[in-house]
Each structure stands twice: as C-alpha cells, then as structure tokens.
Amino acid sequence: MQKLKLGMVGGGQGAFIGAVHRIAARIDGQWDLVAGALSSDPARAMASAAELGLDPARSYGSFTEMAVAEAAHPDGIDAVAIVTPNHMHAPAAIAFLEAGIHVICDKPLAATMEQAEAIAAAAAASGREFILTHNYSAYPLIRQAREMVAAGELGEIRLVHVEYVQDWLVEDTGGKQAEWRTDPARSGAGGCIGDIGTHAHNLAGFVSGLEVAELSADLHAFVPGRQVDDNVHVMLRYKGGAKGMLWASQVAVGNGNALRLRVHGTKAGLSWAQEEPEKMTFTRFGGPAQILTRGGPGATPAGLAHLRTPGGHPEGYLEAFATLYAEAATLIRGGTAEALPGIGEGLEGMRFIAACLRSSAENAAWVAP
Amino acid sequence: MQKLKLGMVGGGQGAFIGAVHRIAARIDGQWDLVAGALSSDPARAMASAAELGLDPARSYGSFTEMAVAEAAHPDGIDAVAIVTPNHMHAPAAIAFLEAGIHVICDKPLAATMEQAEAIAAAAAASGREFILTHNYSAYPLIRQAREMVAAGELGEIRLVHVEYVQDWLVEDTGGKQAEWRTDPARSGAGGCIGDIGTHAHNLAGFVSGLEVAELSADLHAFVPGRQVDDNVHVMLRYKGGAKGMLWASQVAVGNGNALRLRVHGTKAGLSWAQEEPEKMTFTRFGGPAQILTRGGPGATPAGLAHLRTPGGHPEGYLEAFATLYAEAATLIRGGTAEALPGIGEGLEGMRFIAACLRSSAENAAWVAP
Amino acid sequence: MQKLKLGMVGGGQGAFIGAVHRIAARIDGQWDLVAGALSSDPARAMASAAELGLDPARSYGSFTEMAVAEAAHPDGIDAVAIVTPNHMHAPAAIAFLEAGIHVICDKPLAATMEQAEAIAAAAAASGREFILTHNYSAYPLIRQAREMVAAGELGEIRLVHVEYVQDWLVEDTGGKQAEWRTDPARSGAGGCIGDIGTHAHNLAGFVSGLEVAELSADLHAFVPGRQVDDNVHVMLRYKGGAKGMLWASQVAVGNGNALRLRVHGTKAGLSWAQEEPEKMTFTRFGGPAQILTRGGPGATPAGLAHLRTPGGHPEGYLEAFATLYAEAATLIRGGTAEALPGIGEGLEGMRFIAACLRSSAENAAWVAP
C-alpha cells in the first residue's frame, strides 16, 4: 500500500511532542513525513528540517505558506500534524482545512472557545478529517475497557474516578516546555486543567460512555506567581446518575505521568494506570480480582485490533500514539475508525475546561459544561 | 507487671469488632478480659460470656448494672471497651465514666452531636481516660509518616488525598453488620461517612497535622431504598492553604478495605495503603521513589516504638489495634501516649460528619466543620 | 474453655523468637505462660521471668529442673515451648517428653541427625505431642494452596520453585542472633540451609505434596571466615517426575525475609510471597491471573479455618504463628490438626539438611535425602 504523506507544523528542535508524533507516524509504516513548518523561528525551522532529512524546498517559513504550497504541490501532503502551543492550533488548523488538507491536531483543541468553534466550523466546511490526539484513549486495554463497559460487563456505572498527576512543575523552574504551558497567552486560561485535565476527562468519558451533567471545580496555583492553575480538584455528576472525581496536578511530588482510571458499576469494577498500561484489574462482584493483559485471556475485539506483539512484550505510549496515526490513515483512505477522537471530543474538552474555570471562579459552584 | 482488667460492652456472638478488641487486648499481654455486658439480648450475653470463659458473676445483663457492679467490685475493671452500634456509645460511655472507669470506645464517637458532647462533658467531669479506637492511626508507618511530616521532611504540605473504599454494601444484602450500619436510628444520620469516612478524615489529619477549614461534600446512596449514604465525595480546604480530596465508598466493586493516603508537600510526597501496611512510598523531589518499610532504613522513633517483629515478618491490622491497647495501658498507668486518639479526635470526627451532611444537603456548599 | 498452661525454655531478654512464641500463644487466648527456664544464664533467666510477670517459684535455672518440677506440680504446664539455639533442642525436648509434657519446638529439629533421632524416639516413647513450628505453613493462603493442589486444581505438578532470601548476614556484623546461627557448635553443620533453607523446603513440600527423590546442592559461605554456608543453591527432582529449584540466602542485599513459592502444574500455576501473605496469584492455563485473597472468593475450607478478621484487615506472621498454637491446643485437647507439622516434618527437614551438606561436599552430586 502506498504511504500517506505527512506535514508538520511545530515540533522543531527542543520540542517534545513533535518527536512523539514523528515516531508514532513511522511505527506502522503508513506515513512519510515530507514537509514542515517546524518552528515559528525560521532559522530553527530550517535547521530542524535538515536534521529530519526533509527536502529543503518543502521546509516552510510559516504554516500559511506551507498550506498554500502543499495544496498546490502535485504530490502534496495528505495530512498535517499540528504540534504547536495551544494558541496556534486554530490559525494553523484552519489554514490547512481551507486548503483541503486533513488535520491531526494536538490537544486541547485550542486556547479559547472561540478558536475551538472556528476550527469546528472550518472542519465542517472543508469536509476534511480532523483528528485530535487524545492518545491515551488508544491503549489497547482502554479500548477493551470501553468495549466491556458498553457490553454491560460492569453493569450500570455508578462511579468514575480519574486522576492525572505529575510533579514536574512543583517549582518555578522554567524550560521551554514549562514556559508556554504556564503562559495563558499561549496555553489558554487553563494550565493544568488544559494540559492534562482534559486528557483525564476525555479518558473517563471514553471508557465510561458517560457525559458530565454538572461539575464543581476547585482550581489552584500552588507555585507563587504562576498565572494558571497547577492543581485541579473536580467533583462530577454524570447524566444518568453516576458520580465521579477528577484530580489533575503538576505539583504532586513523586508522580511522573500518573494517569489512572477507575470505573465501578453495579456488577464489576476496573482499574487501569497509564504507567503500567499492559494490565488492567477487573473484578466482578463476589469474584477474585483478575489481571487482564493486553491481548490476553478475555481480550475483546477492540483490545485485539492493534496488537503489534503478543502480551509480555511491553508496548506503551508510542504504540498507542501510533494507533492514532494508523487509524487516521484508515480514515483518510475512506475506512472507519469509530474510536478515533475528533472535533467532537475537542469541543467537549474545551467546554470542560471552560466549565471548570467558571465553576472555580464561582467558588466551585456546580455548572454544566 | 500486673495486668489491667478489661470489661466489654457489646461484642457478643456474631459481632465483628468485639473479637478484634479482644485479640488486640491480648497481643501485648497487658490486659485480662474479666467482665462484660456482651449483648443487649441477655441470653446472647450469657452465651457469649460462657464462650469467652468469663466468670458468670461478671457477665451482666446491662451495661448500667455492669458499671455499678464493677465500680463496687474489689477487683473491678480498670477500663471498659465499648463496641456497640453507634447510638449506644453515649449511654454506655457516660455510665462508666460516671462510675470512674476508663473508657475505650469504638468510632465514630456517637450517633449524634448531642450525644458526642454529652460524652465529652462526662469525660471531662470524670477525670478518666477516654480512648477512641481510630486504629489505622496506630500503624507504625503511619506514626512514622506523621513524624516525618512534622519534622518538615515533606516541606510545606500542599495536597492531601485520602480514600477508603469497600464494596460489601454494593447490594442490599442484609446481615447483622450491614443492618445496623445502614439504619440511621443506630448508626446516626451518616452511613458510609460515619463508618469509614471518619477513619479517612482522621488519618489524613493525623499524618498531615492539618485542620479542615472548609469542605464541600456530595453524599449519595446508590442502592435503592438505602436510608444513609453509601458513597462520599468531599473536596477539602485546609487551614494554611493545603487542599485535599476524600472519597469513601461501600459500593466500589473490587475493593475490600482500601484505605489509602497520599500527602504531597513542596519537598516530598508519600503514599501508603492500609492493605499493604508494611511499606510506604516516599519520594523527595528530584530523587527516586524509596520504599520505606516498617522498622527499616529511615525509620523514625515513632515508627520504631511498637515493633513486635523485624520487618519482613508482616504485622497488620490486629497489631496496630493492639498498639492502641498497649498505649491505653500506658496512659492508665500514668504514662503518656501523645498519638493516642481520644475525645478531641472524637468530637472532630463528629463535626466532620455533621459538616459533610450539611454541605451535601446544601448541594455541596462549602461549610466549616 | 479452660486455658492451657505453657512453659518456655529459652527466649529470655534479647531473644527474637521467644517473644514471637509468647505473642502467638496469646493471640487466640488459649494459653497462659506460667513457667520458664528462659536463659542458660540464671541471672538473665530470673530477670526475664520478672519482666514477663512469671511466678518466681516457676522461673527455673535449668530446663532439667523445670521438667521435673512442672511434672510434679499440681497445676503443671501442659506443654513447653523450646526456643533455644538448635543444639539445645534435643536435651530439652527429651527432658520434657520423658516428664510427660507436650513439646512445641522451634525448627530445625536439632543440630545433628543423631539428636533428631533421639527426639523422635523420645516422642514415640512418651505418647506426647511434638509440634515443630514451621510457622510459614500456617498462613491461610498456604493452607488453601495445599488444598487446591491436593484437589487437582493445578493438574499434575511439574515445577516447584521456592526461595528464601535475606540480607542480614551480608557482612560479619555479630550480634546475638547472628552469632549462634553462624556457629556450627550451636546451629549444626548447616548455616543458612538449616536456618531458612529448611523453611523453604518444608513449604515447598507442604503445598506441593511432593517428596524429594534426589537433589544437587551447592552451598557456599560468601563472607570471609564464616564457618557455615550463607547461600544455598539446590536443584530438586521430586518423586513422580516434578522438578524444582531452591535458593536460600542470607547475603542477598535488598531482601528482608523474602520467602516465595511458585508451583506449576499441567492445568494452573500459583505464586505466593511471605512478605505479602494476604494474596496469592493463581492462573489457569488460558485464563487471566486471579488475585486470591485470604478468606476471599474461592477460599477453601482450609483457607477459611483460622480467619480472625475479614480480608482487607491484614493478618501476618504473628497470626500464622498463632494458628500453630491454636492447633497445638486442639491436638492436646484430643482434637485433630492434620496440617500441623510435627516430628515427621522435623526428621524430613534434618534429612534435607544432611543431604544438601553431603551433596555440596561432593561437588553437587545428586543424593537422595
């Protein structure tokens, strides 16, 4: 099968997530990176492109230029990956959508709700695919958990507890990654809530199938002088009566990238932690806890759909991310990928951020997202 | 050393916690059980006493009778253990305190705030010791954690997360234990919040040294027809600026007795789980996680104070409970036991229950306890 | 029920295992310690007795004196606990057996095979009970594992892997505990093999139900100048065709008291570790791993026989040890206790030590125990 051609906006030297996207795109061999506007700094963009072996003619000084040129290129890119700080998602995404190019975009969808809606409008008008990289939803056991919940194996869901806890912002240390994530002009009004809270919220909804009816949020910046929240406490009430709690933090010393989900229903409960993604605890009421493994006994079709190796040969973050690229390819080629997050999840995430900010500003009043 | 003499109110056949108290009292060899009013049902009281080898003359039909008789007995009991349902704590405790007998009482302190205050008044008037069996605070690593926090090893505390999660009430199954715990006439207006939420709250405060400034609570009964809460979500704001979350549940399928505490400060974080009480994870910012073990490297004086075996020879629930009895003996003999919970902790727990109920009734409004 | 009366030989101040026996005897309230020859040093014996509140008239200067006096005492001891270094087991045990007193003895049975056989002969002649405290066999999940194996739940056993690994003798540090255990005159010719290797061997046989046909052992003293082995490697061939490996060490840095057993059959496998004794992993071929818990789903009668608390309220080393004392009481009162280790297990352990020493002396030749 012919490979698809990928462009990238952002992700130059010193970036973290750009390299992740490139590896993810390579893993299943369905994409070739052929063009980029890798930095808003033209010199860095060129240097980055050279390092990656891009044709210099397709290393652009701006995404605007790139969108136009690639749309006109006889062998132009099929899709662009947008891996910039949040405030640049909207202008870049809209430029490519308007040029008729599919978009794969980092989360959260945008820095503001207005931007988010503008992207949604552009996506709808363009008829192009828009994929949002909520990569944690692509872990095989998460796909399986979702399928088990949907099949009723947990009974009626009563409780959803999700947390995403880190410690890298425990002090005001600076660094490229920290800098833009704590600058409201680039990250949006939410800090921790946007950077990782949205992942937690997305994962909880993805697996449980539940929608938040209302929430009560207490956001806080513990580090003196920080302009955005670095810790997030939320109580959740889901439609249908389930309840939940969400904790996101960037100041909880001793935590690396601790995204953890627990779902409890009338019949069974499950627990999964991103840092040990190859196993999931599943317990039926009155039965022993079972350790389900990727591709192991009890695996469901969704849990088996993207195995690259048998269980016991640990797959991880990059493989889950690669599944997004594999499914994006499928989608662009006309296939289906029902679990792949898109513009809907993006808007939902933005509404969640906004609701948390609004609730917190009103002393944790209950608000509907 | 002469053993102390113990009486017991409640704890007859079919009870759970009475047997725990008796084993705990025996472990360190400082107590002899010599008298009891083991059940409100006189026949059961006698049968239970016989089973335990009590002198029939000291097996009483009521605690009132027992308090009077033992106070007058030339070799009367030094202390009484009260292990009845909550609504009986107050009348029993007051009877013994007024008779000049020390009291060791199960938690929560009482079924109502009025009862709690009456106990407090009686305790103050009597000059006797009043010990409340918040047994989880007596685990050696919990004592050590408290000491580490107090010594500043975690820096300034920012976050406290505590949860106490079970699944035994996931259905409306009945049974002696379930019955009174879900009957507001006997347990008090709180269900899960009183039964285990108070343990969680106590543990969080015990280790962190923090007092709750205000809380926002969402209590719920998931099981149809249940008259008291079976799930508790609370957001916490501590005096001094720390924040926290508390989750208590009796309907989270797959959880046995999962009490877990995490405390994060500016310098370090720690994590401990009651079901694996012999280890605690402690991480200094920028350092590797350390697995601290009971009595192991880094143990503090409080962590070493009640070792019965070296690390690697697992101690557990009963040994922690026994430490309460050992310290009660020390106190009664005129020594000190600064970490032993008493009337102050009991009142604080009752105020916490009341505040949660009040907040929840007001749609999770912030209230001060 | 009337309590039984216990005497103790050894276990004075500074001893480890004596205190363990005393707590174990107290936990279930069936024994009263009333007499002792607590040290071979008379002054220490008296001081220890006073500390324990023993009647000074029943604190003896020697076990010989004690055996005679207690046999003649109108309210003499029912049984004696022998908790001395190994070389004193035989003279003490024989003295009490000949006096008609039941014996509860620490393992290994003796320092030499000749002593062991003399004990066996005395036990047979006396008609008294002889209990050997292979305490690890009394953990509820170990009892359950044995029952599951016997019931064929694992199919035909193919593999048994057991290890008992510590690090406290990694250097030549001295101390009362280390001293006698590394002195062949007191511990016997085996060091690590006798002290903990026998526990491992006993546990493997207890659960698997298998007998060793032949073994190949490589014993070694890593610490310069040490006169007994501190590390033991053994390959095992069991009767019936199963195979196994045993590793015991006192010099494996980072290990506390790491006794771990794995048994694999044609249908299922199980794994259990003493330092986390409340759970056992059980996996049927083709099924998910199950985490079985003490008293939890799937518990067998043997696993339920000695519960003091529900699962989730951790029991441990002392409770398992207490089960030996509870069963000893049952046995002495005329009941049965089929899993309780006795003289047979003692002799088997001694033959195992001897076989390992013989094999190792012959460059790990295969020898039958």
Added chain:
Amino acid sequence: MQKLKLGMVGGGQGAFIGAVHRIAARIDGQWDLVAGALSSDPARAMASAAELGLDPARSYGSFTEMAVAEAAHPDGIDAVAIVTPNHMHAPAAIAFLEAGIHVICDKPLAATMEQAEAIAAAAAASGREFILTHNYSAYPLIRQAREMVAAGELGEIRLVHVEYVQDWLVEDTGGKQAEWRTDPARSGAGGCIGDIGTHAHNLAGFVSGLEVAELSADLHAFVPGRQVDDNVHVMLRYKGGAKGMLWASQVAVGNGNALRLRVHGTKAGLSWAQEEPEKMTFTRFGGPAQILTRGGPGATPAGLAHLRTPGGHPEGYLEAFATLYAEAATLIRGGTAEALPGIGEGLEGMRFIAACLRSSAENAAWVAP
C-alpha cells in the same frame, strides 16, 4: 541524514519476529526496507513482499539470489536482517557476508556449533558488521544496570539469578511458531535453552560482566513426545567466585514472557523484570529500596542514551529492539556501539547451549562452556 537500506530474509506472513524487526527498524527513521526473500515458499514470499509494498523486482525467491543481486544493485541494501528459523541463519548469513553486506541476525546464532563457527569465520573474513539481536540487553535500565555494576555500585558481585519463564508450550498445541521451535532439525538440539535460555544467559552476563566458569544443567521435556527441552534448570559458577541460578521454561502456567534478573553484590542489589521494564529496584545495604525509572533520578549515561520520551511515557519491547537498529546504523556508518551484541555474544551463547546439553546428558555434571 540519508536512511540506510535494509533487506530481510524470512519474516513473511505468519511470522512473529519479522514484523518486530520491521517496526524496530522504522522507529528511529534510519532504515528503509527495500528488499526481501521473505519466505522459503516463493508464493508466500511474493505475497508478503506485496503486502509490505516492496518493489517486486527486489522480492527474491531465495536468499542466495538476493545476496548476489543486492550486492550488484547500484542502490543495494546496506544490511540484511535474518529472521528465519535457526538452522537457516548460517547459510543466509554467510551468503550476505560473502557478498559484502552487513548482517543483523536473530538469536541463537545458529542451530549447531559448526554453523556458528562458520558464520564467525565468514564475518571475520568479510570485514562486515555482524549484529545479533539480543534485544533485551538494549532496555535503557539494563544498560544502566550494566553501567552501575561496572562502576562498582553493587560492590563485588556474589549472586546472579536470572529466569525466563513462559507457558505457551504447556501443551502440544502446534502452530507455526511452536512447530519449528520444537523441531531439532530447525531449532537445533536445544529447545527452550536455545529459544529463551540464551536470552537469560546473555542478559545475566551483559549486566554482571561475569563469565561462566562452569555450570550444572538439568534439562527436561515435560510435554510427552516433545523432542527438545521445554524446561531448563542450571546452577552457575562464575569466574571470580560469584554463583548463580538460571531457570528457563515454556511450561510454567501463568507466565507470559517473564524474563527477570537479580544481581547481588557486597554493597547493593538490583532487580529488573522485562514485563515491567520501566523500573528497576536498587537497594544499597542498609538503605531503603529505590525504584529507579527509565531516565529518572540516578540515570547513568547509558541509561539516558536512547530516550525517546521522558519517564512515565512507557517505552517497551519495540523501543529496546529499535535501539539495536539505531546502533547498527551507527556502527555501519562508522561509529561505535560498544554494548551492541555481535558475533562474540553469538558464539558465547552457542557454547552455553552446548554446555547445558552436555551437562544435562551427564546427569547435570559440571562442565565448562
């Protein structure tokens, strides 16, 4: 940087390890697969090539043909990956080496010692690189462990325990993977010992830096009718005085791909398990156990050399395998890769297999490899 061109022998439809090699080669973007003789069955070879998008002109019917053609091709492959059953390694490797093409070969090196030596001779004569894919040695924490041992952080090594345990051959189930691995004509005389025992042996030596002086092996086929061993027990004596045990099994029910290494020295011990490769337990004598994480506190240069993501973003089997390809590229481009396994490790592995077979045939006599 220009990508290197890779060919592949074996790895057609239905193969496991071929796909792994292809992903590993893609992950770091340094290789393009451009040619193949993907199956000994020409039809399957063609179909597999088409599926992979290979130029049909470079899909060969035999490796002999391929070696000749690619050597002559103006843009011929830089290296070939040989992923056939063991008995084909030698003819294929020799053909490519003689054609001047670098070789990346699966382990064990060959089916017989004669073949292994022929490969070694061809490699030496060719001046080409020969890389053996002992992929487990490329995990970042394994590289770090090796570096820590070499730096003396564990003191003098006393003990090495390694095990590699699976259960997929517990029954005689057939299937393409099982079939050739249990056929001595294709796998060589060793079954489990060659397939996974060599990985365990390699890992132990890689980290400890020790060479086996002599070994005593007990190999066995538990499954009736099986012609090669499916379980391996080995006692090891290393040069310099350290001792070890190795267990490899394909019939231990409940184990997936459980490769586990423990190394203990005079100063510290470490433990690592392949199924949770992102952490390693490291304990200094007298200190608490530390959980070292990939790239985390305490990471050494070798542990940091191939990070693709920060810790907490789990990397696994494919990333470790990719490191071999990245280092192979470095080597071929004239750089150095001192930890990359090659012909020396291959011969050592073959000698280890032979020694185990010889020892086992002589009733576990000690033999030098």
